Amino acid sequence: MTTRAAGTAARGRAATEPADIGTAERAARLLPAGVPIQFLDADGKPTDESRRGIYTEPPADLLVEAYRRMVIGRRFDAQATALTKQGRLAVYPSSHGQEACQIGGVLALRPTDWLFPTYRDSMALITRDIDPVEALTLLRGDWHCGYDPKAHRTAPQCTPLATQTPHAAGLAYAAKRRGEDTVAMVFVGDGGTSEGDFHEGLNFAAVYQAPVVFLIQNNKFAISVPLTKQTAAPALAYKGVGYGIRSEQVDGNDPMAVLAVLQHAVESARAGEGPVLVEAHTYRIEAHTNADDATRYRDETEVAEWQRRDPISRLESYLLSTGALTDEDIGAARKQAEVFAGQVRDGLNADPKVDPLELFDHLFTEPTPQLREQRQWLSEELEGEA
């Protein structure tokens, strides 16, 4: 071959092959499964091995625990919805239908790990054993956070979407620096993945190899805006590769798969393998909150279709079929859920104690002279009213 022809041939090759084969291989290893991981189909029947990827079935006792907690979670969610209609809560964003993610996320964590929830993750908070009244304080409206985040290793419920993503990265990096084996899990919605802080949080977590698991609960809606208007990505799970973050996508209504994938992700992060991104495909059965009218932007047939893929009934079917659950167990779980719902009612039906003067007390460790002055003026106003 002449020199000119060899040059042309070389350029032709360069145009079709990646110059650095290592990069392509590296990227491939970060990509999620092409089809969401699934262990149980919508009827609770075990799926083929090919749907399970690298993941292993969680132990039966953990699955039974997950089942019990999902039953409690759903009953709690329904109770909170009812209390909102009665005016005991200012607003309630329901996670009905997302029980596998709510419970699976928490059960994959140790008590010493940290959770960074959003305003929709009340079910996860009570699964984390936060007192239900404390968990609902934000939504009742007597204070912006009802629980001690450090005592529960659970960040305050975050309202500005995705802004807690860099917090989780920073806290997890700090834990790594201090030699702790703490993992941080942050919940983000499909809408939240469009926010700039989602991008920045993932980038920081990856650059610093922070032990963070990002769980995207893709429930298909950001209030009324459907996923198709939110992204052109093949799936949200493909957003991870751009940061060098290993990613996975999972059937978010399959509690077994969600647990399997999240446990693997958490332990992988804990072992120092870096952050992990998991997209869980699920559905928001209720409207955005009690104040929203979902009929304005979606069809009841779509909702019914997703109700047929219910996470609780599919796990229940499976566990009954293996004998891990009996009808008595199911009855006991439902009874326990009713007792819990009663506690929630009692707690929320009592009027919250509010001290308006407390509004000035927590801005700084030492109030400024101006805050003391204003506290005094409000105090005089209140005395005048008395």
Next chain:
Amino acid sequence: MPTMTMAQALNAALRDAMTDDDSVVIFGEDVGTLGGVFRITDGLARDFGPDRCFDTPLAESGIVGFALGMAMNGFKPVVEMQFDAFAYPAFEQLVSHVATMRNRTRGAVNVPMVIRVPYAGGICGVEHHSDSSEAYYAHTPGLKLFTPATVEDAYSLLRQAIDDPDPVVFMEPKKLYWSKAEVTTPVQTDPSGTAAVRREGTDAPLVAYGPTVPVALEAAAAAEAEGWSLEVVDLRTIVPYDDKTVVASVRKTGRCVVVSEAAGFAGVSAEIVARVQERCFHSLAAPVLRVTGWDIPYPPPIVEKYHLPGVDRVLDTVARLQWDDEPDHRFLEAVPA
């Protein structure tokens, strides 16, 4: 005594804080290897290692949010925003979380972090390099706001900011980075929330902070020739604000001029004036006046001198303090009948 620039004093404060407390970490864009575009963090990465002083990705919201997460788990981050206007992407993190985390958690989670911001103009900077953004932070309850004007205060206030269990936006007047003074560090001036009377006078105080403190001092010196004895009050910290010192000065003299580089409308200068007239009305012999930047975006370098409050404009304003009981025609005629 050795001579030191403000930049060196800030560097010394960071260095001494890092030596005294292992939980202090410095990060931001270019602060590690380069030592910062203004060299404020010069030598820290070399001397303390890349774990204590390091470079981050180019993402201000991420920097502040990441720092908040670290502050929640045992660290005291001191982050740098490269220039005032480049801090804006971090505004949501500052206002919605850094400022509110302690309040939202009833004190369970405090945020011991410092956000250093080089601010203000007078350096012939191109667009976005000379902003005075202090009003946005002053208006955010839950953030402290320090702004040193002297070399000594730069050291003392930065040490205090780092020791503060609550978040401090630390605004450094960049044109003063190269100002010099004879200072030995470590040095403690006054606790935050204490203004300083830099020059005593009997006719009126010039109340200033940050970059306008030297302007006020120069104006006060020039004013002597015109027969005025001007006091200069350096606020030092906008939050916490020292009402006492400012009020004492105004009640003593009966007049007040506020000098601030930022655009006047809805600025910190407006807050100072409001507080003075509330508290000192019966001591006032004249309206409280302001000398501020115009209500325009910070101008290009070639024309910035028409914008910045300078000695001449300060003296013209002092002249309008109704010394002859003559009403101020500027405002009388501003709203026609």
